[in-house]
Amino acid sequence: MFYIGVDLGTSAVKLLLMDSEGKIRKIVSKQYPISFPHPGWSEQNPVDWYEKSIEGIRELTEDINRQEVAGISFGGQMHGLVTLDGQDEVIRPAILWNDGRSTKETDYLNEVIGKERLSEYIANIAFTGFTAPKILWMKENEPDQFARIRKIMLPKDYLAYRLSGVFCSDYSDASGMLLLDVKHRCWSEEMMELCGVRRDQLPDLYESYDVVGTLKPEVASELGFPEQVKIIAGAGDNAAAAVGTGTVGEGMCNISLGTSGTIFISSEHFRVDQNNALHSFAHADGQYHLMGCMLSAASCNKWWMEEILKTSDFAKEQEGILRLGENQVFYLPYLMGERSPHNDPKARAVFVGLTMDTTREEMTQAVLEGVVFGLRDSLEIARSLGISITRTRICGGGAKSPLWKKMVANIMNLKVDVIKSEEGPALGGAILAAVGCGEYESVEEAAGRLIRVVETVEPDPELTEKYENCYRKFQKLYPALKPLFQEIIS
Template sequence: MLYIGVDLGTSAVKLLLMDAEGDIKNIVSKEYPLYFPHPGWSEQSPEDWFAQTMEGIKELTAEVDKSEVAGISFGGQMHGLVTLDKNDCVIRPAILWNDGRTGKETDYLNRVIGKDKLSEYTANIAFAGFTAPKILWMKENEPENFAKVVKIMLPKDYLAYKLSGTFCTDVSDASGMLLLDVKNRCWSKEMIEICGISEDMLPKLFESYEVVGTLKKEIAEELGLKESVKVIAGAGDNAAAAVGTGTVGDGRCNISLGTSGTLFVSSKKFGVDEYNALHSFDHADGNYHLMGCMLSAASCNKWWSEEILKTKDFAAEQKEIHKLGENTVFYLPYLMGERSPHNNPKARAMFIGMSMDTTRADMTQAVLEGVTFGLRDSLEVARNLGIHIERTKICGGGAKSPLWKKMVANIMNMKVDVIESEEGPALGAAMLAAVGCGEYPSVEAAAEKIVKIIATIEPEEELVAKYEEKYQKFKQIYPTVKGLYEL
């Protein structure tokens, strides 16, 4: 049988077709626009997501026996606020994960309601990108729109709803709404009351590998698929990526260098970082995970190369980088503010340390190193919790760069396991579909069968020492300039 994984990203939807053995048969990507109506705001049209997903599925399955398609599941950008009215029409553009408009609401939740209470209710504190602050923003700033709200959902769940008619979400994605009691995997009645909504506005909760329904008749006909094709709940993009890299079970790590960057640690036990610098979420394998998330990762390199250097040849730019651990230029990777560990939507990117002999390659190197240093910040929080991590998987667009992977190994002082497929969320979603259809007894069993390590990058003692010195300097920059962001 065949399984479709849909990775609903920020710049495009990537669709992957996988057989029962985990062999990838086809991959299709469809782009859609991203809107910035005000500085720091970030929005998209859910209708664009659905239209491009439908076109993508048609293209994905054009050359195969469509009767073999058994299931479809999702990995999706997290935290986005999608609202529907009584007629199931989208009320306003979705407010995305990297939108920074909710500073006032985030402060209210953290300071007035209180971080201790939020952590008690949800295992997390408020971040500007989370869904609950967006609900409060909409209630305050768009009361006419808020009065129309009948359904509140996350981006990938809009696709599941359009395909199956089931109003659903999964616990991994719901963990990032600040509405879920993560420990008990149920909606928090206290947070529902604080946000001024009712529980019937929220979707039914499922585990990521559970079947939520089948294709609606008209959808199946349009796609040329059987109505019996199962729709599986899916997961937030980072949890789906973790499944796709085999980061399931206990004590495993994955680093994602996508539009955003994440450090993801799987665990069979529920746990909370006392400073709430890391997110404590439910995992797609039925367990839990801790995650540090930076808002701009590979997107920093994309911005630097395409907008500033005016080139899309990322590899050519990196060819001139030779002296690792010796760069005197530093880069703070906060193009859209920052989440972990600083929780500051006002933070912004900057270069520091240039001189008359600074080269283009030095600047490019600083961007790659700055993102990796930012992820190291989250790793240090995990290490302070007593979590001992010796190796990590890696995925995302940035993982295609051999140079960047070498930087990760040496800046983190960890072995980096390179897997056969770096498709991350799309592969993880297809694997969840296979589990939901009974192809595998568990997510861990699917990962053990499908995910294959093809190489390991070892940290080099001399380079680790050089980068340790550089990281200690990097750590001092944000506290030094933090006050400038308030001006």
């Protein structure tokens, strides 16, 4: 049998075909436009998602017996607001996760309603990217459109609805709406009232591996699939990617060194840190996870290499970096402000400790180290909650650097596992489809059997001790500079 994972991204949909043995048979990607109608706005037409997904699924399955397709599931861009009217027509373009129009509404939730009440209701605080502030914006600025809403859904759930006719979402993706009581895995009555939405406007909730329905007959006919193809709920992109890296079960960790940086920690238990520095969400394995998100990670290195050093030879710039744990130059990686753990849009990138003797290599080293120090800030919060973390998976473009992986191992004092396949949410979606169809008993079993570790970078005790001293110095920099950031950034 075959399983399809659909990764509904911001610029393209990536579709992955996996067989019963877990082998990836084919990958197809289809792009669609994104519009920026006003500064800071970011929108897409949900119909484009569906049409390109159908086009991609046809191409993905052109070389197999389509009668052997058993299930389809999803990983999708989170937080986007999709609204349908009583005739199931899209009311307005979807407002995406990276849309910044709802600053006023976010401030209202955090400062008027209050972060403590939000944390009590939904285990998280508000960010402009999340869904609830977008709903409040639409209510205030487009009241006629708002009054037409009959269904509110997330991007991947629009695909599930078009394919199956079932109005559904999963707990992991719903966690990022600021409408879900994460601890009790149900919609929050308080947040629905605050946002002016009714329960019947929100989807039914499922675990990510639950079967929500089957293909609508007309869709099955169009694709040449059997009507009994199962549609499985799927997950938000981060949770789906975690499944795709095997980051499931108690204390499992994955670090992504992409444009932004994330540290994703799975847990059997619901946990919230005191300051809501980490996102506390449901996980696709049926349990929970904590996630810290840095806005600039590999993008810091890209900026330093291409904009400042004017080079594209990243590997060559790292060749001269030999004295790890001894650098006296520090770098704060806040090129775009920071989310986790500081939640400070006014934070800025800074070099500290430059002298007449500072070398090009030391500054490059500081950039790489600063990103890992920043991620460790989030790791320490998770550890303070009693989660035992001894090793991590690693992915993203930055994970291709042997030097950066070595820094992660020693700055964080973790064993760093590199996995064979790095297909992210698409692979996670395919695995969820296989679990939903009964190929595996659980997400944890599937991940354990399908995800292969091909390399492990071990921390060196002597180097770890050196980096511990460096990290203690790094920790003091942001608190010392925060008042200055507040003063100079209007």
